[in-house]
Amino acid sequence: MGISQTISELRRERGLTQEQLAxxxxxxRQAVSRWETGESExxxxxxxxxxxxxxxxxxxxxxxxxEPVCQCCGTPFSVPNMPYGTDAEGNENTDYCRxxxxxxxxxxxxxxxxxxxxxxYLCAAMGYTREEAVxxxxxxxxxxxxWSAAExxxxxxxxxxxxxxxxxxCGNIAWSMGELACSCCGKPLEPLxxxxxxxxxxxxxxxxxxxxxxxxxxPMAKDHHILFIACVVDDLVRIKRLYPEQxxxxxxxxxxxxxxxxxxxxxxxxxx
Numbered sequence: 383m384g385i386s387q388t389i390s391e392l393r394r395e396r397g398l399t400q401e402q403l404a405x406x407x408x409x410x411r412q413a414v415s416r417w418e419t420g421e422s423e424x425x426x427x428x429x430x431x432x433x434x435x436x437x438x439x440x441x442x443x444x445x446x447x448x449e450p451v452c453q454c455c456g457t458p459f460s461v462p463n464m465p466y467g468t469d470a471e472g473n474e475n476t477d478y479c480r481x482x483x484x485x486x487x488x489x490x491x492x493x494x495x496x497x498x499x500x501x502x503y504l505c506a507a508m509g510y511t512r513e514e515a516v517x518x519x520x521x522x523x524x525x526x527x528x529w530s531a532a533e534x535x536x537x538x539x540x541x542x543x544x545x546x547x548x549x550x551x552c553g554n555i556a557w558s559m560g561e562l563a564c565s566c567c568g569k570p571l572e573p574l575x576x577x578x579x580x581x582x583x584x585x586x587x588x589x590x591x592x593x594x595x596x597x598x599x600x601p602m603a604k605d606h607h608i609l610f611i612a613c614v615v616d617d618l619v620r621i622k623r624l625y626p627e628q629x630x631x632x633x634x635x636x637x638x639x640x641x642x643x644x645x646x647x648x649x650x651x652x653x654x
Contacts, residue, residue, distance in 0.1 A: 385429075385445055386420040392436045393418075406435035426510070426517040427588060434586045440521045453527035454482035454490075455500050456519070477527060493529055494592055494636045513590065520589025520636060529639060544619060545573040548609060548645060555610055555645075557619050574651040576643060583646060585654040589636070596642050596654065598630040605648070612643045 393403050393414075400414040407428065416422040424432060426444075433440035447458045457464065457479060467478035470486030482489055482496070490496040497519045504515040523529045547556040549566035556564060556571065564571050579585065588595045600608050604626040611632035612621045622632035634640070642654040 384420065385423055385443060386418050388443060389414075389424075389432065389436075390418040392438060396436060403432075403435060407431040426514045426521070427590070430517070430521060430588050431586065439525075441525055444518070444521065446522070450476070451526075452479040452482055453477045454488065454529075455479065455496060456522045456526055457481075457500075482528075488528070493523055496523065497592060497636070516592055517589045520592070520594070524639060544614070546576075546612070546643065546645065546651060547571040547573060553609055555621060555623065557612075557621065574645065576651045576653040579644075579652040579654050583644060583649065583652045583654075585642065585644065587642065587654070590633075593633045593635050594640070594642075596632050596634070596644075598644060598654075600630040600646070602626055602628060602630055607647050609645045609647050611654075612645075613640050614643065615640045 393400070398406075400418070401411045404411045404414045408431070409428075413422075417424055424443075429443040430440050433443050446456075447460070449458050449460055451458050452464075452467075459466070459479070465480040467475040467480050467483030468485055469475050472485070475483055477483075478488075490499060497516055500519060501512055501515040504510060504519065505512060508515070508518075510518060544557055544559050545561055547558070547564060548554065549569070549571060551567035551569065554566050556566075558564075561573055583598065583600070585596050585598045588597070594613065596611050596613075598608060598611075602608065602624075607626045608624050608630045610621050610623050611630070612619060613632075613634040620634050622634075624630060624632070630644075643651060644654055645651045
């Protein structure tokens, strides 16, 4: 199914008019109409916005080949002269290509390293700009075996098991690898329990120039705002402090599988 038919069918399944979908992704109704007739196609970043608006995985809108691909870089094995990787004994490993996996070891250490290395080849093969290629790989790579959270998440003693604390008086933020006794402004702080993001606290996560950009549609009023957005990977926690009347947005350099959290001053902690 082509992208035009996919957009049209998903929009109709969700009971949206072209005008309503256009409003959700900040374009005109005519732009949506052109996508659905095949007169034009949305770019990579626009497909990510569409995926959020239509509530589907972004890979569903990326026209990926229905064939085996390298589970590290996403390159189809049908590409000419595309060799399989090799294990420590020199035997073929059909999950990975040799450019990514050789003699039982990966040739790149981190996701951002892989993206930087592969972007020129993707630009040449697909005609993407550098930004489009980075955005494409940033969307596809986390779905592949090497980078998926299920394959790479260390289940013991990692940052993903840590806890957040906030002070209701001054807004101080604390994080710890495990539960601890702490206080601020003379009051003991309890660890925050993350809830699943609801409609008012859902986020759009895009990839731009090697970074995850996390954005929430939030009022950001003085008495009701996002206090922080956090990015958690196995060995690192990064927290972006926010303030009323700012945009609810944070950018984090891609460093492998991660989870995002946001703390609302009125409604508490959410896993995005």
